Amino acid sequence: MAGDKCVALIAHDEKKDAMADFARRNQHILSRFRIVATGTTGGRVLDVCPDLNVTRLKSGPLGGDQQIGALIATGEIDVLIFYVDPLTPMPHDVDVKALMRLAIVYDIPMALNAATAERLISTL
Numbered sequence: 001m002a003g004d005k006c007v008a009l010i011a012h013d014e015k016k017d018a019m020a021d022f023a024r025r026n027q028h029i030l031s032r033f034r035i036v037a038t039g040t041t042g043g044r045v046l047d048v049c050p051d052l053n054v055t056r057l058k059s060g061p062l063g064g065d066q067q068i069g070a071l072i073a074t075g076e077i078d079v080l081i082f083y084v085d086p087l088t089p090m091p092h093d094v095d096v097k098a099l100m101r102l103a104i105v106y107d108i109p110m111a112l113n114a115a116t117a118e119r120l121i122s123t124l
Contacts, residue, residue: 005078005124008068009037009045010060010099012090015083018114020044022081026121027052033078033124036071038064065095069102079124080110081117 007030011019023030023045035054037045042056058064071077080103090096103110111117 006034006036006076007079008077009035009041009081011041011083012085014085014088016041016044019083020048022114022117024048029121029124036068061091065099069099072102072106072108077108080108082112084112
């Protein structure tokens, strides 16, 4: 059963397969947490891990990044895992930067790639 701690999962389009694979490999750890995710990312995670406690928010470009930012600001997010695609231009890049800034300001552990996510999740 999911606990009180909350993990946020976000992945850019080209990284969604990698995020789903990460969730599948780490399902036993993630099952101990509440999970919030942007819309499509959350759907992909639920496709491979239907038993996880995932709350899907709006997609990133439609405000999902900002919703997660608000949850960080209110102290509801404990860890942010955001698989960023640095090679594809993002029309909502300012929202992505604002989300990262909030994670830094509120001192939330944040992984921006698979290698860091694997290390971070192993410490939870």
